[in-house]
Every structure is written in structure tokens, then in C-alpha cells.
Amino acid sequence: MSKRIFARWRILAQIIRRLMADERFFEAASFMRQSGPEGILWDPQTGLYQRFYAQHLLERAINAAIRKREQFTMAVLDVNKLKQINDDPKNGGHQKGDLVIRRVGDAIKSSCRPAMDIAARWGKGDEFLIFLPGLNRKGAHKVIGRVREALRMRSEELGLSISFSAGYAPWDPRKNWADAERDRPTTGGVLEGLVEFADREMYRQKQQSALRHLRQQNPVKAGSQLN
Numbered sequence: 001m002s003k004r005i006f007a008r009w010r011i012l013a014q015i016i017r018r019l020m021a022d023e024r025f026f027e028a029a030s031f032m033r034q035s036g037p038e039g040i041l042w043d044p045q046t047g048l049y050q051r052f053y054a055q056h057l058l059e060r061a062i063n064a065a066i067r068k069r070e071q072f073t074m075a076v077l078d079v080n081k082l083k084q085i086n087d088d089p090k091n092g093g094h095q096k097g098d099l100v101i102r103r104v105g106d107a108i109k110s111s112c113r114p115a116m117d118i119a120a121r122w123g124k125g126d127e128f129l130i131f132l133p134g135l136n137r138k139g140a141h142k143v144i145g146r147v148r149e150a151l152r153m154r155s156e157e158l159g160l161s162i163s164f165s166a167g168y169a170p171w172d173p174r175k176n177w178a179d180a181e182r183d184r185p186t187t188g189g190v191l192e193g194l195v196e197f198a199d200r201e202m203y204r205q206k207q208q209s210a211l212r213h214l215r216q217q218n219p220v221k222a223g224s225q226l227n
Contacts, residue, residue: 041053043105043120043121045098045101045102045105045121046101046102046104046105046106046108046109046121047105047109048105048108048109048119048120048121048128049118049119049120049121050120050121051120051121051122053120054118054120054122054129055191057118058118058120058129058131058191059191061118061131061133062131062171062190062191062194063190065133065171066171066173066190069173070133070134070173071134071135071136071170071171071172071173072131072132072133072134072135072170072171073132073135073136073137073139073140073168073169073170073171074129074130074131074132074168074169074170074171074194074195074197074198075129075130075131075132075140075143075144075166075167075168075169075198076122076127076128076129076166076167076168076169076195076198076199076201076202077104077108077127077128077129077130077144077147077164077165077166077202078123078126078127078128078164078165078166078202078203078206079100079101079104079126079127079162079163079164080162080163080164080165080206080209081163082097082100082101082125082126085097085100085160096158096160099158100155100158100160100162101125101126103151103154103155103158103162104128104151104162104164105121105128106150106154107147107148107150107151107154108128108130108147110150111143111146111147111150112130112143113143116133116134117130117131117132117133117143118130118131119131122195128164129195129198130143130144136170136172137168137170140168140170141168144166148163148164151163151164165202165203165205165206165209166202166205167197167198167199167200167201167202167203167204167205168198168201169194169195169197169198169201171194
């Protein structure tokens, strides 16, 4: 057995030991039954990291960056209106929704920096997470802009307008990344706090985008929601 394969199996064993301590063990075991041990490392639909393995990588990367006092940004992406696509059998239903997820994964992989960024499928299936070392919010926004453009090009072939909302959690060792009391994470751990911070910003963007769309379609109703 090569050193690379041995190291991968050792990491896998560490992840399994950790998962056995909480309810996600059974979810991880299901992945392994369906796609083998490799299924716990990579998401079969997108080729991005699974959440289980990504958490291991992210904790190591975040701890190293904080220890070295290096900046980074965590970005959370959520596909817009995926449920509407899945619930529309006349337009392909879940089969079309799965294709949308694959296109998002392709756009992320083609836009991230090789051997630097960590990209994973997160959340309930339509959410993705990207760890961007060495980048502030502005730099991260440029990377996500590349993802949007790559996705736009890929979505044209589906006859759909695929979009996503994004939230950012920048870490700057020179200042507190969550000064405002309303933005302080409520869960424990740096990784959990960063994801929560980016998640809340992403949902604010999603709500604002939905309100802009409603304002274009029905200005009176949009005005009533603002009051």
C-alpha cells in the first residue's frame, strides 16, 4: 500500500471515529454503503468534497491560518429556486434539478484555485461552501463572480437561468470579523461560527433578491412587505 493511500485511509478512519460520536454517523454509513469508502470523501454528483471530509480539511486549514495570522474568507452559496425545478415534472423535475447541481459543481471547480481553495457540497443539497485562503472579502467576491459567469455559460445549454445567493465570512487577524453584536455566531467553534455568519449574510441576500424580483412584478405588494 502506497503512503498516499495509507494516509487517505488513516484520515477516513479518523473521520469515522468522530462521526460515531454523533447522529451523522448513520448518514455517513449510508454514503459508504452506496458508493464505498470514497463516497465519504467526494460527492458523487459534483465531484466536490463531501461535508464529512471537508470538515476535517477545513478545521486543519482554519487552525493553520489563524496560527500563522493569515487572512481568509469562507463563502456559502445557495442555489436559487431549486425546489421549484424539482417540483416541476413537466420541466424535468428532480432529474433536471440533479443536472443543475452538477452544473453548479462544475462551475465551482473550474473557478477555484487548484490546490488552494477547499470547495464542498454542504447543507441540504443545494448549498455549497468554499474556503478561500489568503483572500479578503473583495478577493473572494471576484472568485464567486467567476463562478457566476461559469454557471451562466453552463446554464444556457439547459435552457434555464441558474443563479445562487452568496454570503461571506472574512477572517482578518488584525481585526474582529464579527464586531456587530447581531452578527456574532451563536454556535460554538470557529468553523461553525464562520459558516453561520456567511449563512446569515447569504439568506439576507436571498431575501433582498426575492424582494427586488417582487418589486418588478408587483410594486404594490413589495411596498407592503417593506412596511
